[in-house]
Amino acid sequence: MRIRRAMEPAQPPSDSLTIHTSTLFDSKSKRFLPNLSLTISTKTGLITKVHTREEHALPNHNLTSPGTVLDLRGLTILPGLVDAHTHIFLHPYSETSSLHQMRDESLVERVVRATNHVKAALLAGYTTYRDLGTEGLRDADANFRDTINRGLIPGPRMFVATECIASSGGYETRLENTGPGGATAPRISDPADGVYGVRAAVRRRLCAGADVVKFYADYRKRALRFPSGGWPGVRNPNVLLFTQEEMDAMVDEAHRSGAPIAAHAQSPEAVVMAANAGVDTLEHGHLPSEEALEAMKKNGTIFVPTLSVFDVSLPGGDEGTRRARKAILGHTKAAFDKGIKIAAGGDTGAFAHGDNAKEVELLVEAGIPVEDVLQAATLHGWEACGGDRCGRRFGYLAEGWAADIVAFEGDLTRDLGVLRRPVFVMKDGKVYKGDLEDSA
Numbered sequence: 318m319r320i321r322r323a324m325e326p327a328q329p330p331s332d333s334l335t336i337h338t339s340t341l342f343d344s345k346s347k348r349f350l351p352n353l354s355l356t357i358s359t360k361t362g363l364i365t366k367v368h369t370r371e372e373h374a375l376p377n378h379n380l381t382s383p384g385t386v387l388d389l390r391g392l393t394i395l396p397g398l399v400d401a402h403t404h405i406f407l408h409p410y411s412e413t414s415s416l417h418q419m420r421d422e423s424l425v426e427r428v429v430r431a432t433n434h435v436k437a438a439l440l441a442g443y444t445t446y447r448d449l450g451t452e453g454l455r456d457a458d459a460n461f462r463d464t465i466n467r468g469l470i471p472g473p474r475m476f477v478a479t480e481c482i483a484s485s486g487g488y489e490t491r492l493e494n495t496g497p498g499g500a501t502a503p504r505i506s507d508p509a510d511g512v513y514g515v516r517a518a519v520r521r522r523l524c525a526g527a528d529v530v531k532f533y534a535d536y537r538k539r540a541l542r543f544p545s546g547g548w549p550g551v552r553n554p555n556v557l558l559f560t561q562e563e564m565d566a567m568v569d570e571a572h573r574s575g576a577p578i579a580a581h582a583q584s585p586e587a588v589v590m591a592a593n594a595g596v597d598t599l600e601h602g603h604l605p606s607e608e609a610l611e612a613m614k615k616n617g618t619i620f621v622p623t624l625s626v627f628d629v630s631l632p633g634g635d636e637g638t639r640r641a642r643k644a645i646l647g648h649t650k651a652a653f654d655k656g657i658k659i660a661a662g663g664d665t666g667a668f669a670h671g672d673n674a675k676e677v678e679l680l681v682e683a684g685i686p687v688e689d690v691l692q693a694a695t696l697h698g699w700e701a702c703g704g705d706r707c708g709r710r711f712g713y714l715a716e717g718w719a720a721d722i723v724a725f726e727g728d729l730t731r732d733l734g735v736l737r738r739p740v741f742v743m744k745d746g747k748v749y750k751g752d753l754e755d756s757a
């Protein structure tokens with residue numbers, strides 16, 4: 318579909334743009350609203366006004382003063398999508414394992430790949446990324462974020478974690494076999510121990526440019542003792558990496574500094590500890606547990622179940638895999654039914670950037686209503702990034718919020734496949750995708 322743009326060359330250059338819509342998703346009420354027009358400041362990238370048009374009144378572009386009008390009627394409009402768990406420096410594990418990416422790919426290669434990744438994501442309608450760890454590139458995500466913010470490359474608005482915090486020996490490339498020549502594996506976390514040590518680590522991360530702090534509450538760290546496939550039926554177990562006091566201290570330190578904090582946790586025990594510590598978001602947490610859900614509910618934790626990464630890591634279609642997959646989806650649905658707030662984040666990078674909609678599809682497959690999933694992929698994404706601590710509002714289309722707008726042809730509630738085909742993408746009032754047609 319061609320999107321009509323009415324230009325009036327005689328008018329003085331304008332900072333304001335009006336967008337007419339006929340089906341716009343309200344991510345707070347979870348309803349599609351008709352006949353709304355938005356006015357946008359292209360200077361600030363914010364929405365300055367939203368008003369309802371008379372039902373049958375066609376907008377007269379000559380009367381819409383001043384300047385430029387975009388007619389998005391006939392399309393389904395969503396706030397720009399938010400992927401709440403990404404890794405821009407990773408590409409699909411099906412191409413190269415993360416270990417080999419971290420160890421063998423150069424800084425330059427990984428940055429060039431990331432440049433392609435963020436462009437693909439933006440054109441897929443994802444205007445915000447919460448990027449949770451560089452996986453071996455230290456603080457390069459903060460610098461990368463800044464290149465997007467300075468307009469050097471197109472990409473989503475980024476909130477980054479720099480390195481994740483783990484206890485000593487908790488999250489690192491395994492070194493048991495390191496020879497006398499010394500380690501060649503890159504550092505993949507900022508190690509810290511003890512309540513003072515972990516506070517210092519939070520301060521280091523924020524100083525390095527982190528918008529959000531991330532720590533590993535647990536990890537399957539005994540990879541060499543339990544090699545995958547080595548001992549059939551024996552799994553590399555999750556090991557708790559911090560004490561309750563250490564987790565409490567990290568959360569306190571992040572919050573004192575006005576930063577949100579996220580925890581990687583897989584075992585129910587780690588989920589409970591991280592939730593009780595007061596983390597803003599809980600990543601993964603896939604093992605079915607009523608106690609884990611209770612803790613998240615009680616503490617108002619946002620749950621980011623990262624269904625996509627589990628989906629790509631469950632190989633084959635055998636009975637065991639099917640059962641594991643069903644259990645993960647069922648646990649996510651149980652969290653939703655309990656009233657736990659869910660944000661959509663795929664652990665994107667483990668699979669291709671640009672395929673971010675996969676997480677939305679899996680949340681719907683889990684049995685969560687489409688409208689709630691769209692809220693998880695927009696407004697709840699903003700909350701996962703820190704809400705008002707972000708310094709910008711996005712994920713909802715109203716006055717004072719960012720003009721992040723994505724448009725689709727078709728009805729998302731009937732055909733979710735539509736989500737894979739955005740025809741228009743705007744971030745901060747700037748159009749990145751759209752077959753715009755000039756007319757007088």
Ligand SMILES: [Zn+2]
Pocket residue numbers: 402403404449664
């Ligand atoms: Zn991740």
